Amino acid sequence: MKGYNKLRKKSWDLLNSGLPQELYYHSIRHTKSALKNCEAYISYFNINSYDSKLLRIGILLHDIGFTVSIDNHEVEGAKIAAKLMRQYDFSKNDIEVVTGLIMATRMPQRPTNLMQRIICDVDLDYLGRKDFYEISDLLYRELLERSELFDRLQWNRIQIEFLEKHSYHTEFAKKRRQGPKERRIAELKYMVSSSRRKIV
Structure with a gap:
């Protein structure tokens, strides 16, 4: 070429x-x-x-x-x-x-x-990888720089919504990444739930 x-x-x-x-x-x-x-x-x-x-x-x-x-x-x-x-x-x-x-x-x-x-x-491969939190923290910092986020709780809620709406488009990605992505959703929901209990 x-x-x-x-x-x-x-x-x-x-x-x-x-x-x-x-x-x-x-x-x-x-x-x-x-x-x-x-x-x-x-x-x-x-x-x-x-x-x-x-x-x-x-x-x-x-x-x-x-x-x-x-x-x-x-x-x-x-x-x-x-x-x-x-x-x-x-x-x-x-x-x-x-x-x-x-x-x-x-x-x-x-x-x-x-x-x-x-x-x-x-x-969006990282959504279903072990380094999800490391990569998502970089995006969190980036959004903070642009004043589009205020706190970690808000960010975790946004991530849950995004991950639940997101779908991989190839069978290859679904086989490799869908399971870990679903575990990240469960983990984030637990973090948000724990944060609520602390606030109350």
Whole structure:
């Protein structure tokens, strides 16, 4: 795929220089983790080399819109992706695939094909992992910086609501992550219940 390596290098440069430091969750670490996790999906679904590269580009660029704006970052990210891909001579179809991947991560997630289902599950993989609390604390800090949260109890209630509404989109993710995610819900509900008793 012509231009693939140059696009990746340019994208990493933009992320490293452009992501605000107060984005503790939507950081380089998150992007690297998502790229690493996607390899298991590529293998499981036996995705061909060409589509695998498009999927990796979509994951690499799915949060690049944060370099421009926190609001509607998926829209901004799709614009940046299209501009970069045109710069490196990607086809119109390739651009449509990648921008579709980026927009699929917008909440509420509504993926329409396998690659979009994969990027959605990769993006929220941590919901069903052992490091859930470590990662969610980064998001909590990020929201505190933006004055969108006030206390831990409120945050735990928000997390319960989000986790209960969320669904993984691939059978692969459901097998690996749904069980642990349900345990996180039970744990968070216990924390909220305990907090209420302390207040009373």
